[in-house]
Amino acid sequence: MSSTAQSGPNTKHATPAPQTAPLSYEPDLTADVLVVGGGPAATWAAVKAAENGASVVLADKGYCGSSGATAAAGTGVWYVPPHPEDRAAAKASREALGGHLANHHWMDRVLDQTWHNVHELAEVSRYPFPVDAEGRQLRRGLQGPEYMRRMRLRVQRAGVRVLDHSPVLELLVDEDGSVAGAAGYRRQEDRPFRVRSGAVVLATGGCAFLSRALGCNVNTGDGYLMAAEAGAAMSGMEFSNAYAIAPKFTSVTKTAYYRYATFYHADGSVLEGAGSAKGRSVIARTLLSEGTVLCRLDQADEAARRAMRLGQANFFLPFDRLGIDPFTQMFPVTLLAEGTVRGTGGIRITGDDCRTEVPGLYAAGDAATRELICGGFTGGGSHNAAWAMSSGTWAGRGASSFARTLGEYTHHRALTPLGRAGLRPSGTTRGQAGDHRLVVEAVQREVLPYDKNYLREGARLTTALESLNDIWRELRHGLAGGGETTVRARQAAAMAATGRWMYTAALARTETRGMHKRADFPALDDPGQRRRLITGGLDELWTVPESAAPVHTTVAEAAAA
Amino acid sequence: MIEVVSRSRCVGCDLCIRVCPTDVFERDTDGIPVIARQEDCQTCFSCEIYCPVDALYVAPLTGPAPDGSPHREEEHLAATGALGAYRRTVGWGGGRTPGSRYDRNHLFTAGMTGQPGTRPNPLSGPGLPQAESPGPDLASPH
Ligand SMILES: Cc1cc2nc3c(=O)[nH]c(=O)nc-3n(C[C@H](O)[C@H](O)[C@H](O)COP(=O)(O)OP(=O)(O)OC[C@H]3O[C@@H](n4cnc5c(N)ncnc54)[C@H](O)[C@@H]3O)c2cc1C
Ligand code: SF4
Ligand code: SF4
Numbered sequence: 114m115s116s117t118a119q120s121g122p123n124t125k126h127a128t129p130a131p132q133t134a135p136l137s138y139e140p141d142l143t144a145d146v147l148v149v150g151g152g153p154a155a156t157w158a159a160v161k162a163a164e165n166g167a168s169v170v171l172a173d174k175g176y177c178g179s180s181g182a183t184a185a186a187g188t189g190v191w192y193v194p195p196h197p198e199d200r201a202a203a204k205a206s207r208e209a210l211g212g213h214l215a216n217h218h219w220m221d222r223v224l225d226q227t228w229h230n231v232h233e234l235a236e237v238s239r240y241p242f243p244v245d246a247e248g249r250q251l252r253r254g255l256q257g258p259e260y261m262r263r264m265r266l267r268v269q270r271a272g273v274r275v276l277d278h279s280p281v282l283e284l285l286v287d288e289d290g291s292v293a294g295a296a297g298y299r300r301q302e303d304r305p306f307r308v309r310s311g312a313v314v315l316a317t318g319g320c321a322f323l324s325r326a327l328g329c330n331v332n333t334g335d336g337y338l339m340a341a342e343a344g345a346a347m348s349g350m351e352f353s354n355a356y357a358i359a360p361k362f363t364s365v366t367k368t369a370y371y372r373y374a375t376f377y378h379a380d381g382s383v384l385e386g387a388g389s390a391k392g393r394s395v396i397a398r399t400l401l402s403e404g405t406v407l408c409r410l411d412q413a414d415e416a417a418r419r420a421m422r423l424g425q426a427n428f429f430l431p432f433d434r435l436g437i438d439p440f441t442q443m444f445p446v447t448l449l450a451e452g453t454v455r456g457t458g459g460i461r462i463t464g465d466d467c468r469t470e471v472p473g474l475y476a477a478g479d480a481a482t483r484e485l486i487c488g489g490f491t492g493g494g495s496h497n498a499a500w501a502m503s504s505g506t507w508a509g510r511g512a513s514s515f516a517r518t519l520g521e522y523t524h525h526r527a528l529t530p531l532g533r534a535g536l537r538p539s540g541t542t543r544g545q546a547g548d549h550r551l552v553v554e555a556v557q558r559e560v561l562p563y564d565k566n567y568l569r570e571g572a573r574l575t576t577a578l579e580s581l582n583d584i585w586r587e588l589r590h591g592l593a594g595g596g597e598t599t600v601r602a603r604q605a606a607a608m609a610a611t612g613r614w615m616y617t618a619a620l621a622r623t624e625t626r627g628m629h630k631r632a633d634f635p636a637l638d639d640p641g642q643r644r645r646l647i648t649g650g651l652d653e654l655w656t657v658p659e660s661a662a663p664v665h666t667t668v669a670e671a672a673a674a
Numbered sequence: 675m676i677e678v679v680s681r682s683r684c685v686g687c688d689l690c691i692r693v694c695p696t697d698v699f700e701r702d703t704d705g706i707p708v709i710a711r712q713e714d715c716q717t718c719f720s721c722e723i724y725c726p727v728d729a730l731y732v733a734p735l736t737g738p739a740p741d742g743s744p745h746r747e748e749e750h751l752a753a754t755g756a757l758g759a760y761r762r763t764v765g766w767g768g769g770r771t772p773g774s775r776y777d778r779n780h781l782f783t784a785g786m787t788g789q790p791g792t793r794p795n796p797l798s799g800p801g802l803p804q805a806e807s808p809g810p811d812l813a814s815p816h
Contacts, residue, residue: 175695179720184695189779241772256774258723258764278697300697325736330716331695363734364717369782424779426763430719431734434745434756 138296138307142274143524144170145516146509147295147308149281149336150316152181153498154478156264157230157505158314158512163271167513170308171273172297174280174317174600175331178265179258181318182454182479183498185328186367187257187425191486191499192231193224200224207496211457211488212626212638214349214645219485222465223496226503238263255498257328257427279306280600283532284313284339284474292343292473293526298600311516311523312473314508315340315460319353319453319479320611322560323553323604326357326366326449327427333604334453334611336480340460341610342531345469346649348461348482348659351618351629352489353611354566355455356397358389358408361445363431369494370421370428373413377443379405394630397448397563407443450561455493456628457483458615461647466511467504473515475508477501484645489627533589534651535606536599540590547591549598552605555584560612569619570632578616585609589652610651618648621656675715676732677739677746680757681706683729690721690730712738719760726767728758 146162148155151173159171173180193203204220231252234240240263242250268275281297285307294309320334337347357366371389376396378384384406387395399406413421418440422429432439453459460469460476462485467475478501483492486500516523533539535549559577560566566577588609594602624639625631648656676698679690686705695718700710709715715732722730733745744750751757765773 175697176693179693179718179724180695185716185718185720187779241774243775243777251777251780254777254779256764256772256777258720258766259772259774277692301691325716328695328716328718330714360734362736364736365734369779420778420781423776424782426760426773427719430760433759434734 139299139302139304140276140306142170142306142308143310144168144274144308145311145523146170146314146512147172147310147312148273148314148316148509149295150181150314150318150478150480151175151177151275151277152316152318152478153183153261153264153501154318154480154505154508155314155316156261156268157502158316158475158477158509159268159273160264160271161506161509162314162513163273165510165513167311167516169271169273169513170276170310171268172276172279172281172295172306172308174278174335176277177268177275178261180328180331181261182328182332183255183501184257184261185427187255187260187427188498189254189369189495190227190231190252191224191495192227192253195225195228207487207490210627211484211490213643214484214488214627216485223486223499223503226506227499230502230506234260234263238267276306280335280603281317281339282536282599282603283530284343285309285528285530286343287526287528290344290471292471293523293528295339296530296532298597300597300600303596309524309526309528311519312475312512314475314477314505314512315480316477316505316508317480319451319456319459320608321452321454322450322557322608322612324450324452324557324561325364326359326451326454327364329451329454332452332454332479334607335603336476337460337614338534338603338607338610339531340469340471340474340476340480341649341651342533343471343474345471345474345476346461346647347458347614347618348645348647349458349484349489349618350453350611350614350648351458351622351646352484352627353453353456353458353615354569354628355451355453355491355493356393356448356563356567357451357455358393358396358446359449360431360435360437360439361447364449365427365431366449366451367425367428370410370413370425371408373410373417373421374408375411376446377407377409379403379407381407381443393448394568396446397567400448401563406446408439408446409441409443410439411441413440448563448567450566452560452611452615454479455491455497457487457489457492458618459483462504464511465507466514467508468511468515475512475515477504477508482645489629491628532603534585534610535588535592535594535602535604538589538591538593547593549592549594549601549605552584552588552592552602553608556581556605556608556612559584560608560615566615568632569630571620571623571634574616574620578613578620581609581613581616585613585652613654614648617654617656618646621646621648675712675717675735675738676709676721676730678731678748678751678757679707679709680729680748680752683727683757685727685729687726689724689726693724694721722758723761723764723766725761728761731757
């Protein structure tokens, strides 16, 4: 255990100056491992890297403990006892829903690792789990603020140096293209910072396109963009159109209770076929055609209502504060985009230690693809939480082991910064594309509407992708920030990039599978397309089935190795 | 969105400035936080549960509350018990039981894709927890 992350001027290590030396970095740190993010994936990665003997810096855009989807929302966890029948049932449950794209090797590992980590939560972090009548702890759910507060504490006790309000903007690579650190901006101090490291774990969460879904506005796909600039690819980006029910005008996208709901037209007549699970597209269609969908949780009896109050306190916040009794009164609902947060696409993983195609770069949580355990079906409800803690654990260990192999050489490498879009435009700032707000609005017009992203159809996808490509071309040329605005410009660029990978993959998958539903290809599970799609590129986009990907190992090979 | 910082309650501990994930607050010259960038607020309620003196109120709306809205009136929110209500439910603050101890969410996720157990339908009967209260009910500002 160590806290050896040292701050000091760059010259201390007698390294050549970086190619584009900005003013001065404060702090300018060195560490074995840099973890980018502050949610469950990042905190587990930091703890496990530190336990593996590494010096660790964790840099979060927000505050490690309250930032990210889990901290605000809370999660059910895929916590399944190690009994063969239970495990087999757990694995089978999303296999068809996920379009058979999950992988047994990975599901087994995640179930094992999650079992272990949840025990650590109970024993090391003393998480206050509820208990049953016999006094046994019930460990299948985690309340967000409580879980993440305890993870922050554990990170600090492990000697990790935590930088809050420190969004990372770009990766730094050495002469060989290995990732060797990252640079970012300390928002509350108004100055750039840098961390040189042996390896980097990207745990930046998914991308929900600033839709204001609960806790998700920090998740703008930054990690995807940074990974792509270093040469990593994405996987499963077509499974990035999760939409969650929320009371209209609110942020609270807790959806489990809507299975007790009846949905109605504005005139109070029942909306046939609408539901939380299978009937969500009916809600989307009705919102498009009629503008209003009403809801009432009238299928819950007295006992259920009491239990629901105890189950998810934050579910009731908007109702209580708006003076609505959701069990007896109708209220309008909306669908908020949660993109890859409750979708499954993300950075492609190429080994059991959550490495990517780029040496020194690891990915965990929603920043990584979750197809390996839930295919094309949502990772929400249980799998994502299990994946975040498991992949975080492996990435933290993997990154620290990689850093160790570099030895003395680690902090003496010449660094090249990789950030382009929104950071180093190819032309001079001008016009609409120079304003990050306009870029965000333009991207949102293409990725949020239900008729473009949720209810997919080839021609509409093509038009939306063309618009996003135009947005990208312009922002590549003209979008830049300056000070804190740089963070916002990068977020806008990352959202545009994410949208383009999303639609590129969505167009390539000419069938319906998982959450990806094509109106022009409604047939489910075309046997010829039962394979994961890899997508990548920045100015020029590409997508290929995994087996023909332009990379060394396939996931299946990595898993078998 | 965050609507109220009570100047009379605030003790200037800076916690809300530190924990807000989207950096909405700035410190005033007298040490009291001000809502500097309300449009960045993601309505996550985090600042509220961290504030040790119940000085903050986050309206459940994703846009600003209109002028004259009860969601902007401190006295009203204090009188109805809305200030600090969510912190009580989460069970933070001296002498409180963590709200997570009352969590019965597993009853609702049992049997859901990948979760062990069978889906209860309709959800009722002896398996359900007694109506033990996790604290005062959340008050409505109306
Ligand atoms: C309402 C809701 C309910 C959910 N319920 C469940 C559930 O019941 N079960 C389940 O399994 N899953 C659930 N999910 C999904 C689950 O919350 C996520 O999968 C999980 O939070 C992923 O963890 P993470 O650490 O990868 O990302 P997050 O928890 O989102 O954390 C991402 C972190 O990265 C930071 N970050 C982002 N960009 C940068 C940057 N450029 N530099 C530095 N830091 C950065 C953020 O500040 C944040 O701290 C739910 C999601 C939502 C929105
Ligand atoms: S509700 Fe969340 S985003 Fe808004 S001010 Fe409070 S902590 Fe910040
Ligand atoms: S957390 Fe509460 S007491 Fe502390 S500065 Fe903020 S408003 Fe004031």
